[in-house]
Amino acid sequence: MRPIELPEELAGVAFTSDRARALGVPSKALRTSRLEHPTRGVWAQHPVGDDLRERARAAHLAMCGDAAFSHVTGARLLVLPLPPRALQQRRLDVCTRTDVGQRRRDGWVGRRGLETRQVVVVDGLRVVDLVDTWIDLAALTVGRHPTMTRVDLVVVGDEVLNRLLCFANAAQLTPRRKPYLDAALVAAAYREIDAAIARRIRPRGKRNLLWARERIRPGVRSPKETEARLVVVEAGLPEPLINHDITAPDGSGWLGEGDLVWRARDGWVVVEYQGAHHADRRQASADELRQRILEDNGCAVFPMWAEDLDPGARQRAFLARVAAALTRQGGPTPPQVE
Structure with missing residues (x-):
């Protein structure tokens, strides 16, 4: 292998064999050079690293116009919140039309059915759109080794x-x-x-x-808020309002906003999910002041921590306290939480 002098247009970027030939670089020179070869027909002067977008850009050069990134790759390019198990996937999901057939290359997962999906362009890359990518992710919840729940x-x-x-x-x-x-x-x-x-x-x-x-809701601002909402709803508690404004009982003014909120006859019942940043001293001080203001105005406030999301005695005790507050405040009638 020997170094190769590349035209300025190809320096520092991935490029195809066709592009190199058009600029006067013989195919034989590419094959016998020290260039990186991320996938068939694509070359690069420097190694394509672990960055997903860098790998996707190199792969995109080898994709025809009838292909797009989908499933986990599409979700990551769209910056959707995936669990760690899915983020560990190294191969790129490439979706094509059914009548074209699957793309089969090292490092790719061939998918079909692009004709039933909408496609958008993200940073110059063809990607299955938000909604269709979400539908595709349902496939990862089944099978012998599901990567999503x-x-x-x-x-x-x-x-x-x-x-x-x-x-x-x-x-x-x-x-x-x-x-x-x-x-x-x-x-x-x-x-x-x-x-x-x-x-x-x-x-x-x-x-x-x-x-x-049936369970997706507007207004949720973080994955943990989604998990907190599902914990209370799947336990049988009434559906809460999400990131809702809390006003004083006498209508005199705004008191704050709650993550999960129930409007009750004698005040509000509020569940506040406490993410890691709530452990900071200044944030904890602000949280305590806010909680005192709400409680002084007849609200029942329940901080919820990550440990409360896990099934077990602690979660059952937390849900029982919220259910008791709903009953006490004259809110939506909850079932008996055991």
Whole structure:
């Protein structure tokens, strides 16, 4: 192997054999050089590292116009919140039309059915769009070694729903500060998701997909908020309001905003998920002041920690306290939590 002098246009970037030949570099010179060879027909002066976008850019050069990144690769390029198990995947998901056939290359997972999916361009890369990528992820919840759970699918679905709302809100003449409170925008976003599901014929993981579709909600701001909401709802507690404004009982003013909120006859019941940043001293001080203000105005406030998300005695005790507060405050009637 020997060094090769490349035209300025090819320096520092991945390029195809055809591009090199067009610039006067013979194919034999490429094969006998010290260039990196990330995939068939693609070359680079320097190694393509572990960065997903860098690997995807190199692979994209070898993809035809009838292909797009999908599934885990698509979700990562769209910056959707995936669990660690899915993030460990190294191979790139490449989806093509059914009549073209799967792309088979080292480091690729061939997928088919692009004709039933919408495609967007992200940083110059063809990617299956938000909603269709979410539907594709349902396939990862089934099989012998699933890499996602149904809860993970709801986490991603909440993010997809909220992005649809943000896009629609930004297109309005008078955007709202909280688009998830706009009933028309929310209804339109749900319709878009349902239409995408209806376009599919027996998608893999359909039962889990429909389970998740019934549980995605607008307004959730983090994966842990989704998990907290599912813990209380799946335990049978009434559906909470999400990131809702809390006002004084006498209507005198705004008291704050709660992660999960129930409006009760004698005040509000509030569950606040406490992420890692809440352990900071200054944040903990601010949290305590906020909690005192809410409690002084008749609210029952329950901080929820990561440990409360895990099934067990601690979670059952937490849910029992929230259920008792709902009963005491005259809120929506909860079931008996055992």
